[in-house]
Amino acid sequence: MKKIILIIFLVVCFFTVPAFSAPFLVCDPQTNVTHYVITGDINITIPAIDLGDNTVRLVYDLGSVMERRYDIEVKAKNEWGISTAVPFDFTKALPDAPNLSIVQDE
Numbered sequence: 001m002k003k004i005i006l007i008i009f010l011v012v013c014f015f016t017v018p019a020f021s022a023p024f025l026v027c028d029p030q031t032n033v034t035h036y037v038i039t040g041d042i043n044i045t046i047p048a049i050d051l052g053d054n055t056v057r058l059v060y061d062l063g064s065v066m067e068r069r070y071d072i073e074v075k076a077k078n079e080w081g082i083s084t085a086v087p088f089d090f091t092k093a094l095p096d097a098p099n100l101s102i103v104q105d106e
Contacts, residue, residue: 033076070091
């Protein structure tokens with residue numbers, strides 16, 4: 001009986017892998033936005049994520065971003081134009097700007 005329990009324990013340990021959440025740069029839900037433009041230390045334009053109910057949000061995966069301090073600006077974009085830039089300084093997981101934050105994906 002002890003051997004069976006030991007074998008089950010080893011199998012569970014072998015097939016269990018740690019799961020780590022990835023940090024994301026997100027904003028509050030908005031309307032009339034099609035893309036977000038990130039410039040500065042990171043330069044990328046990404047589509048807005050549809051939340052339904054005619055709202056969208058910025059969701060940018062920072063999992064591949066190296067750990068260091070970043071200075072960026074984020075702008076909301078649609079077919080009519082582009083918004084004023086919102087400065088955002090962070091060290092991979094410490095947001096400093098209102099309405100933008102880094103969250104852990106659950």
